Amino acid sequence: xxISRIAVVALTLASAPAFATDLDLSLTDDSVKGQVNVFxxxxxxxxxxxxxxxxxxxxxxxxxxHAQGRTALGNLPTTAGIGLRGIYWDVxxxxxxxxxxxxxxxxxxxxxPGLSFTGMAHYAPDILAFGDSQDMTSLExxxxxxxxxxxxxxxxxxxxxxxxxxxxGDLNLDEGVLAGMKLYF
Numbered sequence: 001x002x003i004s005r006i007a008v009v010a011l012t013l014a015s016a017p018a019f020a021t022d023l024d025l026s027l028t029d030d031s032v033k034g035q036v037n038v039f040x041x042x043x044x045x046x047x048x049x050x051x052x053x054x055x056x057x058x059x060x061x062x063x064x065x066h067a068q069g070r071t072a073l074g075n076l077p078t079t080a081g082i083g084l085r086g087i088y089w090d091v092x093x094x095x096x097x098x099x100x101x102x103x104x105x106x107x108x109x110x111x112x113p114g115l116s117f118t119g120m121a122h123y124a125p126d127i128l129a130f131g132d133s134q135d136m137t138s139l140e141x142x143x144x145x146x147x148x149x150x151x152x153x154x155x156x157x158x159x160x161x162x163x164x165x166x167x168x169g170d171l172n173l174d175e176g177v178l179a180g181m182k183l184y185f
Contacts, residue, residue, distance in 0.1 A: 021037055021038060021039055021040045021184065021185060022036070022037050022040075022182055022183060022184045022185065023035070023036055023182070023183045023185070024036075024037070024050075024180065024181075024182045024183075025180050025181055025182075025183075026154075026158075026178045026179065026180030026181075027178060027179055027180060028158060028174065028175075028176035028177060028178045029176050029177070030054055030055040030174075030176060031052050031053060031054040031055065031058075031174050031176070032052070032053055033050060033051070033052040033053075033158075033174075033178075033180075034050060034051055035048055035049070035050035035062075036048060036049055036050070037064075040184075041068070041070070041079045041106070042070075043068065044067065044068065044069065045065070045066070045067060045068065046064065046065075046066045046068045046081055046083075047064065047065055048062075048063075048064040049061075049062070049063050049064070050062045050064070052174055054091075054173065054174055056091065057091065057092070058089065058090070058091040058173065058174075059089065059090045059091070060087065060088070060089045060090075060160065060173055060174060061087070061088045061089075062085055062086065062087045062088075063085070063086040064083070064084070064085050064086075065083050065084050066081035066082060066083030066084070066103060066104065067081060067082055067083055068080065068081035068082075069081075073105070073107050075110075076107050076108060076109065076110070077107075077108045077110065078105055078106065078107045078108070079105070079106045080103065080104065080105045080106075081103050081104050081105075082102075082103040083101075083102075083103060084099055084100065084101060084122075085099075085100045085102065085122040085138060086098075086099050086100075087100065087124075087136060087138065087160070089133075089162070089173050091171075094131075094132045094164075095131050095132060096129065096130060096131030096132040096133030096162060096165070097129070097130055097131055097133060097136075098124030098128050098129040098130065098133050098135065098136035098162070099124055099128045099129075100122030100123055100124040100128070100136055100137075100138055101122060101123060101124070101128075102120070102121045102122030102123060102138070103120070103121070103122075104118065104119065104120035104121075105118070105119055106118040113146075114145050114146035114147070114152070115143070115144070115145055116143075116144045116145075116146075117141075117142070117143050117144070118140075118141070118142050118143075118144065118154075118156075119140070119141050120138070120139070120140045120141075121138065121139050121140075122136075122137075122138040123135070123136070123137050123138075124136040124137075129162070129165070131165070132162075132164055132165050132166065133162040133163070133164070133165060134162070134163040134164055134165045135162065135163050136160070136161070136162045136163075137159070137160070137161045137162075138159070138160050139157075139158070139159040139160075140156060140157070140158045140159070140178075141156045141157050142154045142155065142156025142157075142178070143155060143156060144182070149184075150183065150184040150185070151181060151182065151183050151184065152181065152182045153179075153180070153181050154178075154179070154180055154181070154182065155177070155178065155179045155180075156177070156178050157176070157177055157178065158174055158175065158176065158178050159172070159174075159175045160172070160173040160174040160175065161173065161175070
């Protein structure tokens with residue numbers, strides 16, 4: 001990754017408050033991820049962009065587009081979305097990506113104000129993958145607690161895996177227990 005690409009990513013994340021609804025920062029033992037989402041949970045659409053740096057000079061970029069709405073899971077208020085997650089990754093001499101289909105759901109627990117649980121899953125079969133990727137699976141689970149009106153902390157698990165196009169095997173692009181914070185603007 002060249003310096004100009006790093007500068008663009010840094011500038012994008014630094015200017016997030018000017019155009020974003022939320023900024024999500026998370027860490028695993030081997031990676032750091034920043035995610036900027038444009039609309040809040042009341043909008044009909046959610047657009048987001050993220051960047052992950054993984055130890056060993058692995059760079060992962062994602063672009064999300066989901067239709068979203070409010071619903072209920074049992075008696076629990078829920079925000080759910082269905083849509084696309086485009087992922088591009090680059091490491092050493094390999095690179096690839098995919099356009100995954102899937103969605104997310106955030107379930108709020110009314111008996112414990114501020115507590116919520118989120119799950120997100122996307123899958124891209126071979127037909128929607130390119131470069132050195134044959135298919136791709138993305139999964140994230142997290143529990144969050146809103147400590148103040150415009151900030152929450154969370155912990156969870158992230159898994160991003162791709163199979164290779166031209167040789168056997170697969171690569172866990174990012175996997176592990178995560179912790180982070182989300183800031184709302």
